[in-house]
Amino acid sequence: MEIRAIGCEPLQLKRMHIKDSHTLKVYLETGGYKALRKALEMSPEAVIEEVKKSALRGRGGAGFPTGIKWGFVPRSSPKPKYIVCNADESEPGTFKDRYLLERDPHAVIEGMLIAAYALGAKTGYIYFRGEYRYLIEIMDKALEEARAANYLGENILGSDFSCEIYTHTGAGAYICGEETALLSSLEGYRGHPRMKPPFPAVEGLYGCPTVVNNVETLTAVPQIIEMGGEEWRNLGTEKSGGTKLWSVSGHVKKPGVYELPMGYRDMEKFIMEDCGGMLRPDKKLKAVIPGGSSVYIMNADQIIGKGVTMDYEGLVAAGSAVGSGGFIVMDETVDIMESTKNLTEFYKHESCGWCTPCREGTDWLVKIFNRIAEGRGRPEDAQLLLDICDNIEGKSFCPLGDAAAWPIQSAIKRFPEDFKKWLFKNVNKDEIVANVYAE
Amino acid sequence: MATALPTDFTNQVNYTDEVAEFPPEVIEEMKSHLKKYPPERKRSALIPILFIVQRERGYIDPPGVNFVAKFLDLTVTDVWETATFYTMFHFRPIGKYHIQICRTLSCKIMGEPEITEHICRKLGIRPGETTPDGKFTVSMVECLGSCGTAPMMQINFDYYENLTPEKVDQILDSLQ
Numbered sequence: 251m252e253i254r255a256i257g258c259e260p261l262q263l264k265r266m267h268i269k270d271s272h273t274l275k276v277y278l279e280t281g282g283y284k285a286l287r288k289a290l291e292m293s294p295e296a297v298i299e300e301v302k303k304s305a306l307r308g309r310g311g312a313g314f315p316t317g318i319k320w321g322f323v324p325r326s327s328p329k330p331k332y333i334v335c336n337a338d339e340s341e342p343g344t345f346k347d348r349y350l351l352e353r354d355p356h357a358v359i360e361g362m363l364i365a366a367y368a369l370g371a372k373t374g375y376i377y378f379r380g381e382y383r384y385l386i387e388i389m390d391k392a393l394e395e396a397r398a399a400n401y402l403g404e405n406i407l408g409s410d411f412s413c414e415i416y417t418h419t420g421a422g423a424y425i426c427g428e429e430t431a432l433l434s435s436l437e438g439y440r441g442h443p444r445m446k447p448p449f450p451a452v453e454g455l456y457g458c459p460t461v462v463n464n465v466e467t468l469t470a471v472p473q474i475i476e477m478g479g480e481e482w483r484n485l486g487t488e489k490s491g492g493t494k495l496w497s498v499s500g501h502v503k504k505p506g507v508y509e510l511p512m513g514y515r516d517m518e519k520f521i522m523e524d525c526g527g528m529l530r531p532d533k534k535l536k537a538v539i540p541g542g543s544s545v546y547i548m549n550a551d552q553i554i555g556k557g558v559t560m561d562y563e564g565l566v567a568a569g570s571a572v573g574s575g576g577f578i579v580m581d582e583t584v585d586i587m588e589s590t591k592n593l594t595e596f597y598k599h600e601s602c603g604w605c606t607p608c609r610e611g612t613d614w615l616v617k618i619f620n621r622i623a624e625g626r627g628r629p630e631d632a633q634l635l636l637d638i639c640d641n642i643e644g645k646s647f648c649p650l651g652d653a654a655a656w657p658i659q660s661a662i663k664r665f666p667e668d669f670k671k672w673l674f675k676n677v678n679k680d681e682i683v684a685n686v687y688a689e
Numbered sequence: 690m691a692t693a694l695p696t697d698f699t700n701q702v703n704y705t706d707e708v709a710e711f712p713p714e715v716i717e718e719m720k721s722h723l724k725k726y727p728p729e730r731k732r733s734a735l736i737p738i739l740f741i742v743q744r745e746r747g748y749i750d751p752p753g754v755n756f757v758a759k760f761l762d763l764t765v766t767d768v769w770e771t772a773t774f775y776t777m778f779h780f781r782p783i784g785k786y787h788i789q790i791c792r793t794l795s796c797k798i799m800g801e802p803e804i805t806e807h808i809c810r811k812l813g814i815r816p817g818e819t820t821p822d823g824k825f826t827v828s829m830v831e832c833l834g835s836c837g838t839a840p841m842m843q844i845n846f847d848y849y850e851n852l853t854p855e856k857v858d859q860i861l862d863s864l865q
Contacts, residue, residue, distance in 0.1 A: 251837045342793045342832040375725075380740075380777045381833050383846040416725040421736050421775035424831065438732035438761075440774035456730055499795040499836035506837050543794060543832075576836070584798055592794050596831050602774075 252498075252506030253349060256514070256524050258485055261473050261493055262466065263509045265354045272388055274395040277356035283401055285472035289364045290409045292475075294325070297368040301471065303479030305491030310336055310427065310464030311542060311574040312649070313562055316471075320461060322451035323369045329458040331371040333362050334436070336464050338379045338420055338427040341542035342596060343576025346495040346507050347465035351378075351385045354469065355392035359415060361468030363401070364475055366413045369461055374415040377432050379422070386417050393417070424600035428648050429462040430454075431602065442604045443648035466495055486512025490561035494572065496520075500579035501529040510560055517558035517568075521579060533581040537665070540565060541573025543593045544653030546660035547586070569660075586665035587672050590658055591619040597654035605647035611638050612654050627673040632662050633686040662686065702751060702780055708759060709752035715745055719760065731761045735771050739778060748779040776830070784819045784826035786864050789843045792829040795836035800852075804840045805829070807854040811861065825861075 253266045265271035265280055277283070289297050302317030323331060335358060339347040351358060362374045378386050393415055396402045404412045423441045425431045430444035433455050454460025470492060474482045483491030490512035499505045503526025514520065521527070521535065528535060535550045540560075548570050552558070558568040565572050580589065598612040615638055618631055639655035646652065662669055666687055673687075711719075719738050726733040738760065742753040749772050758765045772778045790796075790805050809815055812825050819826040835841040838850035842857075849860055 339834050340832060343795055343836050344832075345834040345836050348834050379834070380736075380775070381843060381846075384848075418725070418733075419737055419740065421740065422777035422830075423775055435736070436733060437730065438735035438771060440771055456727065497837060499839060500798060505839075539794075578795055578836070580798060589794055589798065592792075592797050596793050599831055 252504045252508070252525075254506070255493070255509035256520075258493055258509065258511040260509055261485075262350065262469055262495055263507070265357070266349065266507075271353045272355050272392060274356060274392070274399060274401075277354075281476075282356050282472075283360055285475040286360050286363050286367075286401065287407060289367055289475050290407060290411060294368045294370065297364060297475065300474055300479035301368070303483065304470075304474040305483045305486070305489060306467065306470055306474060307490065307562065308464055309466035309470070309494065309574070311341060311544065313572060316463065316467055319451060319463075320365065320368055322449060323459045323461060324452065325370050327459055330373065330456075331369050332455045332458060332460040333366045333369060333371045333374040334429075334432065334455065334460060334462045335362055335374065335376040335468055336427060336429065336432060336462050337376050337382065337385070338432060339382075339465070339574075340379055340424040340427050340600075341544060341574045341576050342593065343497060343499055343539060343578040344542050344574040345497045345499075346575060348382065348385065349507050350465050350469055350495075351382070352388060355389045356396065357469040357472060358389070358465055359392060359396050359401070361463075361471040362415055363406070363413055364471050365461065365463065365468065367411050369459075371461075372413055374413065375418050375436060375455075376415065377418050377420060377426070377436055379426070380420045381422065383419070386419060389417050423602070424596075425602040425648070425650060428650065431648065432462060433460065440602070442602055443650075445647075487561055487563075489563060490572075494561075494575055496560075496575045496577045498525050498577045498579065501533070501581040501584075502579045503527055503529055512561040513564065514560040515557060517553050517560055518555065520560065521553070525579070528579075528581055530581065530583075533583060535579070536582045536584055537580040537586060537589075539570075539576070539578040539580075539657070541571045542576030543578070543596065543657060544649075545571040545573040546656055547590075547664060548660075549664045552664075585671075586661050586668040587619075587622065590661040591616075591623060593657050594619055594654065597650065601650060601654070605651070607642045608646040608648075608651040608654065611642040611646075611651065614638055615654070615658065622672050625672075625675065627675065629673050629677055629687070631673050632669050636662060636686060705751045705755075707752040707755065709742070709746065709750070709756040711745060711756070715741060732763060732767070735761060735763070735768065736775070739768075739772055743778060747782050750780075782819075782823070784824050786825050786844050788825055788827045789830040789833070790816070790827065791831070791833045791835065791839070791841050791843075793832035795832075796839040796841060799839035801840045803854065804842070804852050804857060807857055808842075808861070811858070824864075 306316045307313040420426045426435045426441040431441040435441040450460045486492045496508045538548045594615045598616045601608045601612045603609045642651040643655040722734040722737040754768045758768050816829045840852045841850040
């Protein structure tokens with residue numbers, strides 16, 4: 251598996267290939283905790299200002315501007331404030347955080363400390379998905395080392411800033427990657443999302459102001475403080491600052507974690523050259539899911555020769571989204587009806603059951619997909635799937651419902667042949683009346 | 690929820706008033722988790738402590754749940770409510786080695802079906818079942834964050850990546 255930066259100096263991946271990069275010793279030798287020292291000499295407002303200038307957007311999937319999120323926290327509130335690192339990486343196709351946590355845990359700690367300082371938080375939690383048990387062990391050791399060297403605890407580095415960070419484990423639930431569900435889980439409840447507003451920045455963990463940030467978002471923070479927000483933003487584009495990690499999987503020769511500057515051009519070159527091209531050279535590119543399973547699937551025509559720019563604006567213009575950067579490449583051997591069925595089963599399994607559109611909707615979607623896969627598909631099933639998606643999208647309590655609908659909507663529109671093949675099997679085409687594929 | 694194990698249904702559990710007991714070092718380990726949270730927020734330690742109960746007793750059983758409820762000043766229902774939400778908790782005994790095969794898209798297109806068939810054929814069980822000697826349980830699970838090294842499986846808490854049938858043989862044969 252490849253781990254490397256293309257088109258920029260490795261920032262997020264700086265320590266990936268250094269021996270013992272998870273230790274405090276190596277972290278300090280490679281410039282670690284410099285940014286924390288610098289931040290402690292700045293005012294908290296100035297730290298937030300730098301992050302705003304950097305145009306850093308949440309790397310977990312939603313892409314909300316991090317500086318603005320931090321700005322929502324009422325610093326004057328008498329309640330304790332919390333910083334929570336979302337290490338519940340579960341979006342299908344995404345595995346970048348795993349390598350950051352494994353090989354650069356101190357960068358996560360430093361990012362959290364800077365955030366805590368900016369927000370006035372004295373406590374931080376790192377919420378790991380339950381399956382990442384070995385990463386919790388690595389992080390606990392890193393926290394211990396940091397504590398012993400006074401990077402954590404009381405009066406950090408002689409300042410009047412004090413902060414403690416703890417690890418916490420989930421137990422197998424995709425929904426806990428949604429920030430309010432994560433907080434429910436961290437409080438020891440079922441991982442049900444909560445109503446927004448109030449947003450976590452005002453009422454989060456234990457009803458106190460809380461910021462929840464993705465691992466990759468937090469590891470970017472020390473870089474931003476060290477080089478300055480503006481310079482960091484200039485690595486990318488005006489609206490999409492900095493660099494981004496892409497987790498590449500599927501039918502390419504060199505899957506792995508790639509760091510690209512935002513605005514990298516273009517997606518075709520990325521697949522065909524940087525990732526080594528198609529795994530089986532005689533098989534053509536068929537589809538790409540560029541940002542984790544919850545974004546629109548793209549067909550080859552949207553990529554080949556289109557010069558797709560890999561950043562927030564570029565991917566939206568190309569008909570998809572950056573999401574979490576889980577980049578799944580599929581060649582022509584993949585049947586998109588089957589791949590969409592696979593993802594729909596995922597969403598059905600992971601629906602938390604809290605709201606009706608998502609719980610019932612995903613269940614019915616899977617029932618229809620099962621019927622299609624058993625060879626009993628009907629021509630009107632495509633429309634039926636779209637109708638159900640329409641009753642989920644925008645009507646569910648949290649974005650999981652949207653995430654379940656989008657892959658299906660895009661697949662039906664962009665890969666009609668793969669669906670027609672299943673739906674029109676035993677039907678005389680002239681008899682078809684109501685149908686999404688009818689002329 | 691839960692296609693992971695067909696036995697994950699608490700309505701099949703025989704409830705009891707019995708309270709589990711744990712050795713002092715395990716109690717200490719549980720207390721170490723309590724220290725992470727504000728004193729009035731003990732419930733936050735529920736998931737970490739349920740993992741310890743599962744490790745010690747093999748699965749989440751009614752005496753274990755009764756213990757946790759007492760330990761954290763919760764009702765027994767509170768504990769069941771949280772425990773049954775999460776797929777990593779089991780409510781029936783499972784094999785010594787829990788083979789969790791990732792079935793989500795990246796693994797699927799990179800050869801998961803072949804790996805699953807090979808494992809099931811080798812062990813003579815289907816996903817969701819345990820071998821008669823109680824050694825292996827096979828489950829199909831959702832994305833484990835190892836897509837670049839697909840296909841993959843997790844056995845208990847260890848990751849095994851870039852699987853081939855030959856590699857699976859070596860791994861399973863090495864487990865005692």
